[in-house]
Amino acid sequence: MIRLFDAHCHLQDPRILHKAPQLIKAAQDAGVAYFAVNGVCEQDWDSVKRMAETHPCVLPCFGLHPWFVKERSPNWFKALRECFDSTPSAAVGEIGVDKGSRGRKVDFSEQMEVLRQQLELAKELNKPASVHCVRAFADLLEIMKSMGPFPAGIILHSYLGSAEMVPEFSKLGAYFSFSGFLMSLKANKAKKMLKMVPSDRILLETDAPDALPMSNIDSLHFVEGDTSLTEELLAQTTSSSTSSLGKSSHVLADASMLPKETLNHPANIHNVLDYVASMLEITNEELAELSYQNAVRLLSYEGSKVLQN
Numbered sequence: 001m002i003r004l005f006d007a008h009c010h011l012q013d014p015r016i017l018h019k020a021p022q023l024i025k026a027a028q029d030a031g032v033a034y035f036a037v038n039g040v041c042e043q044d045w046d047s048v049k050r051m052a053e054t055h056p057c058v059l060p061c062f063g064l065h066p067w068f069v070k071e072r073s074p075n076w077f078k079a080l081r082e083c084f085d086s087t088p089s090a091a092v093g094e095i096g097v098d099k100g101s102r103g104r105k106v107d108f109s110e111q112m113e114v115l116r117q118q119l120e121l122a123k124e125l126n127k128p129a130s131v132h133c134v135r136a137f138a139d140l141l142e143i144m145k146s147m148g149p150f151p152a153g154i155i156l157h158s159y160l161g162s163a164e165m166v167p168e169f170s171k172l173g174a175y176f177s178f179s180g181f182l183m184s185l186k187a188n189k190a191k192k193m194l195k196m197v198p199s200d201r202i203l204l205e206t207d208a209p210d211a212l213p214m215s216n217i218d219s220l221h222f223v224e225g226d227t228s229l230t231e232e233l234l235a236q237t238t239s240s241s242t243s244s245l246g247k248s249s250h251v252l253a254d255a256s257m258l259p260k261e262t263l264n265h266p267a268n269i270h271n272v273l274d275y276v277a278s279m280l281e282i283t284n285e286e287l288a289e290l291s292y293q294n295a296v297r298l299l300s301y302e303g304s305k306v307l308q309n
Helices: 016-031 043-054 066-071 078-087 108-125 135-149 166-171 180-184 187-196 231-238 243-250 266-280 283-297
Strands: 004-009 034-037 058-062 091-098 129-134 154-156 174-178 202-203
Touching: 004 091, 004 166, 004 174, 004 202, 004 266, 004 283, 016 034, 016 266, 034 043, 034 091, 034 283, 043 058, 043 078, 058 078, 066 091, 066 108, 078 108, 091 108, 091 135, 091 243, 108 129, 129 135, 135 166, 166 174, 166 187, 180 266, 187 266, 202 283, 266 283
Parallel strands: 004 034, 034 058, 058 091, 091 129, 129 154, 154 174, 174 202
Antiparallel strands: none
């Protein structure tokens, strides 16, 4: 069976936390061996820690996401450091910078300062860090150059930066992780960028419960109880795609027609695999093993739960 490593997800997200054991089991049945579960704020670090204690396949990651910088407590950095003291198996993440619609609500200089502190911590602990970047790749590259290189590695999660920046980030120790968001790029742009990524730096992720791949409906897994899906939509997504369904079976041909808040299931990493492999013109099996080995190599730091084999 194909082995896969979900290099970045949020199974502790309140929208799916109560379903996490079932989602993990379904994804494991589909070949996912490990899940790098990223905390985003002080309030969810404990959930990530407990999930990792319960599930050997969950690699915990702790970080303060740029969206939550305004809400941090005066003791946030001390609390973050304590997470790593109590959980040696953890990596750093999700951290980063954001100039998108939501990120613009948070002072950018504060975002940069919080990112710098966490990158320094990652270097000190000799752990990889999973980095979020929206419309701020030049800023991210600048701060990484000023602090780098990063021998323990940086995961540029859901990478949507330019092809031209790939070599610059690579020199600093970056890995490039791809999710369903990649399908939002024009195909020629996505292909050009993917072809620039060194084969030993490619990772796959779901970013679940976000980043639902824009794939054919009948190829996707859905989260049971997802309130964004009406009964009518559910009937169409759970029915087999056969001619007996009539015209209605073509109404929702792909996920772009679903509500934006539709939850992403971690088993949908196969849809990301399909898309990236087609762009790179290699087989799914080749890309699965390549990305799996890359993730294992990167995430086999001292104290990690990941087993190299």
